[in-house]
Structure formats: C-alpha cells, structure tokens
Amino acid sequence: MFKISFLNSVFYLFVKYTIFFFILALIGDRFRNAVINNAETSIEMFKLTFGYVLYILVYMFFLILFFSVPLYYILKIENKIYFVLSMIAFFVIEYFTYTYLSSPSDKMIGIYNLIIGIVVFVLFFYKSIIKLFK
Secondary structure, three states: OOOOOHHHHHHHHHHHHHHHHHHHHHHHHHHHHHOHHHOOOHHHHHHHHHHHHHHHHHHHHHHHHHHHHHHHHHHOOOOHHHHHHHHHHHHHHHHHHHHHHHOOOOHHHHHHHHHHHHHHHHHHHHHHHHHHHO
C-alpha cells in the first residue's frame, strides 16, 4: 500500500498506536473511569476528553519517536532472512518495551499491541513485503 519511506514509517506507527490506544480506552472502561465518571457537565466532559486525548498523543509521540528510526532502517533491508529476523526482533522489543515499562501489571495489553502492530504493518507494507520476497 505504501512505499518505504521514513514518513510512511512514522505514519504507520501513528495509525497503529491510534488504533491501539482507542481499543485500550474501551478495554476495562479506562475512558469511562477517566472521563465519563468524572464529568458532571458537558463542558467538563469536553475538557476531560481533550485532556485524555492530549495525554495519549504525548505518549504516542515518544513511542513513535523511539521506534520510527529503527523501523525505517529495518524496512530498508533487502535480504529476506535479515528482514524477517529484524522484524521479529522489532516486534519483540516493542512488546517488552510497552509491557514492562508502561503496563507491567497486565501482559495482555502488550499482546494486543503486538497483534495490532502486525496486522497494521501487513496492511501498510504488504506490497513492499511481496516485492522483497519475489
């Protein structure tokens, strides 16, 4: 779908983390507990929602900043074996980074992140992956 470029790597991570944090907000009623249960008026609801989204965007910024450069260079690898091994290492490091630094109490959240990452990765770069393996 997308050609390999640094901007597309950043865009992939942005879309991936947007989907992930949206699903995460719905799991375990995080959004309800952080926003809906604390808002008494519609203005408070807007303020709390804006604060929640801003918090998520700041968190996403650091994750994207941390993972975008390695992902870009992995996508530039032309050797099939090195590419596959590098992508496996990338997803494993991302899983452990998110799970143990952000959510050490719930390991399933890291698995959701991993699954969403792989699915979105394939959707974004399937043409480049197919081209590499031909």
